[in-house]
Amino acid sequence: xxxxxxxxxxxxxxxxxxxxxxxxxxxxxxxxxxxxxxxxxxxxxxxxxxxxxxxxxxxxxxxxxxxxxxxxxxxxxxxxxxxxxxxxxxxxxxxxxxxxxxxxx
Numbered sequence: 001x002x003x004x005x006x007x008x009x010x011x012x013x014x015x016x017x018x019x020x021x022x023x024x025x026x027x028x029x030x031x032x033x034x035x036x037x038x039x040x041x042x043x044x045x046x047x048x049x050x051x052x053x054x055x056x057x058x059x060x061x062x063x064x065x066x067x068x069x070x071x072x073x074x075x076x077x078x079x080x081x082x083x084x085x086x087x088x089x090x091x092x093x094x095x096x097x098x099x100x101x102x103x104x105x
Contacts, residue, residue, distance in 0.1 A: 007077045010054035015039075016047050020056060023070035027060075033068060 010016050019033055034044040048068055051057035055074045059066050 005050060005053040007054050007056060007074055010051050010056050011075075011078060013047070013050075016051055019044075019047055019051060020070055020072075020075075023057060023068055024072060027067045027069040029065045029067050031065075 011020070015037065018037070022028065022033060022036070030041060030044055030048060033048070034041055037044060048057060048059070052059055052068075056071055057068050058071055059068050061067075
C-alpha cells in the first residue's frame, strides 16, 4: 500500500517550511534552494520529493536542470483547518467562560 502524503506532513518539518518560503518568491532549481541550508543536495532533494508528493511543489524540466515551483494554493487546506479549529475552540472557551461566571456567583 502506498502512503499518501498530505499538506500537514509537508509543513511539519522546519526545513520544508523554509523551502516553501524560499519558493514562494519564484521558481528555483535544487542547487539554488540548497544554498541557504547546511545539508547535502540529496537531503534537499528528499525534502523536495516530499513537498512534491504533497502537491505543494511541482517540478519541471528546463533544459538540463529541474526547476521547482511552489503551489501555494495547496496551503489553503491548512488555512481552512486552522479557521475551523479556531471557531471550535472559541465556542468551547466561550462556554467555559459562561460556566466559570455561573460558579463565581
